[in-house]
Amino acid sequence: MSFNCIILDIQDQIATISFNRPKALNALSNELFDELDQAVGQIRNNKEIKVLILTGAGDKAFVAGADISELAAMDALKSKFFSKKGQDVMGQLETLPIPVIAAVNGYALGGGLEAAMVCDFIYASEKAVFGLPEITLGLIPGFGGTQRLARLVGNNMAKELIFTGKSLTAAEALEVGIVNKVCPPESLMDEVMSTAVKIARMGRVALRAAKETVHYGSQVDLETGCKIENDNFGLCMASPDAKEGTSAFLEKRKPEFKGELF
Numbered sequence: 001m002s003f004n005c006i007i008l009d010i011q012d013q014i015a016t017i018s019f020n021r022p023k024a025l026n027a028l029s030n031e032l033f034d035e036l037d038q039a040v041g042q043i044r045n046n047k048e049i050k051v052l053i054l055t056g057a058g059d060k061a062f063v064a065g066a067d068i069s070e071l072a073a074m075d076a077l078k079s080k081f082f083s084k085k086g087q088d089v090m091g092q093l094e095t096l097p098i099p100v101i102a103a104v105n106g107y108a109l110g111g112g113l114e115a116a117m118v119c120d121f122i123y124a125s126e127k128a129v130f131g132l133p134e135i136t137l138g139l140i141p142g143f144g145g146t147q148r149l150a151r152l153v154g155n156n157m158a159k160e161l162i163f164t165g166k167s168l169t170a171a172e173a174l175e176v177g178i179v180n181k182v183c184p185p186e187s188l189m190d191e192v193m194s195t196a197v198k199i200a201r202m203g204r205v206a207l208r209a210a211k212e213t214v215h216y217g218s219q220v221d222l223e224t225g226c227k228i229e230n231d232n233f234g235l236c237m238a239s240p241d242a243k244e245g246t247s248a249f250l251e252k253r254k255p256e257f258k259g260e261l262f
């Protein structure tokens with residue numbers, strides 16, 4: 001299926017969604033959210049795909065936020081629905097059962113940073129710029145940014161960034177823990193792809209269990225988190241992948257994970 005505002009590419013078990021509205025620095029419009037929702041649904045139902053990469057088309061922006069021209073025309077109720085729609089699509093991305101990597105190639109502002117934060121981790125180009133500038137528009141982040149940034153960098157750092165709307169360079173984003181790795185612009189996609197290929201070699205069952213355990217475990221107390229880990233550890237052992245992985249180790253060979261989902 002072809003889209004107007006995003007590009008979906010699937011190759012060798014790795015899907016890539018590129019935000020693609022270059023004239024608006026890939027800003028998140030209503031139409032883009034509809035398409036993103038469809039693409040994420042396709043990926044969720046495609047049992048071949050093991051990793052998703054999110055990036056921005058062009059060399060200037062990952063996503064420069066929600067589409068401000070659309071926002072400016074909304075009344076309070078429409079903007080509440082738009083925020084909820086954005087939150088729901090972000091939630092769909094965040095709960096995909098496969099690892100999702102953000103390759104942030106330029107501006108990741110407002111909704112752009114919010115989209116990057118629902119990924120499991122972020123690699124950034126040296127040219128990337130991060131921030132939640134909604135306050136400069138008289139707004140607050142509306143696609144989960146107030147919640148996810150605080151969880152990622154702590155309440156105080158999140159409040160400073162949200163109250164001032166200031167931007168961080170890629171190096172600063174690395175320092176505060178938003179980003180895992182900063183790469184020269186020309187090697188960003190190679191670095192992300194190399195990590196994606198490494199992950200795609202792992203067993204699907206264990207990848208899903210690891211993702212869900214960290215995700216849901218981080219929202220509960222330690223004891224409950226360890227209980228989730230304990231259950232998912234047992235589920236992994238019930239999968240053929242765990243038999244294959246442990247046998248391969250003992251037989252001194254590389255494992256070949258077939259990976260059925262539980």
Ligand code: CAA
Pocket residue numbers: 023024025027064065066067068069083086107109110111112114133134137139140141142143145
């Ligand atoms: N929405 C709509 N259009 C946007 C946009 C956005 N978020 N960001 C950039 N554009 C458009 C510009 O209007 C401009 O269009 P024209 O050529 O038709 O004038 C084009 O993209 C290029 O942008 P600039 O000329 O501004 O490029 P620049 O290099 O001078 O500046 C920038 C780049 C610093 C990213 C600047 O464009 C900017 O500040 N953008 C807005 C960032 C922002 O405030 N994001 C938060 C949005 S609100 C939000 O996200 C709410 C939410 O959480 C729910």
